[in-house]
Amino acid sequence: MRQVTVLGGCGAYPEPSRACSGFLVEWDGFRLVLDLGYATLPRLLRHCPDGAVDAIVITHEHPDHCIDLHGLFRMRLYGAADGTRLPLYCPPGVLSRLGGLEPEADMRTVFDVRTLPGTYRVGPFELSGVLLPHYVPNVGVRLRNDQVVLAYTGDTGPDPLLADLGRDSDLYIVEATDRKGEERQPRRNLLTSEEAGLWATRAGARSLMLTHFWPGNDRQAAATAARSAFGGEVFIADEDLVVSLDRRSSQARTS
């Protein structure tokens, strides 16, 4: 199985029956999680009982991207741990932020922490991370092997590095927050969906998945705006959407 399953696609806080940022990447039995925002953990556990994943990557310390990592920590600490520590790739702020929730327990007893940005071998992938503009340090990540390139921005303002991050990717997951007034900010920290399409085009991505929708936003309108700037396939990160990473079949399905 080679696929990405959407655990959640909301920015800020989850809408009813939805969850914040989170993706499960599966490649021939290797299971990697990208972000674990509000309400993603129960969805992850539907796919991976006991939280049995092989690696976790967190882009930044905002809770809509990392708070359910703390739930997974408790699960491994109190119950489901098999004695091995889970590899966790993240900027330093993630651990200090979540560690503050439970200062009497060290998260490193559960997680084997490797700091981003950086480049690592992670199962079947080379993982590389690059700092992108946001309110706090945010690391855009790129997973690559000789058969696929998958990239994910986390949260970011416009930046030329976005073209490199998603260069020739099979699937580029790009935040499309469309937060009102963001374009007028003197320092940009988030994207519009049209900008998401534009950067996917500059990257030469084959397909684009829009995510991190501001609560209440019209997702179809976001896809239309992205398509005005990007000619490839555009997916909307609705919960339970599955996108194949096998180049022979690019169809999406909902599980």
Ligand SMILES: [Zn+2]
């Ligand atoms: Zn953020």
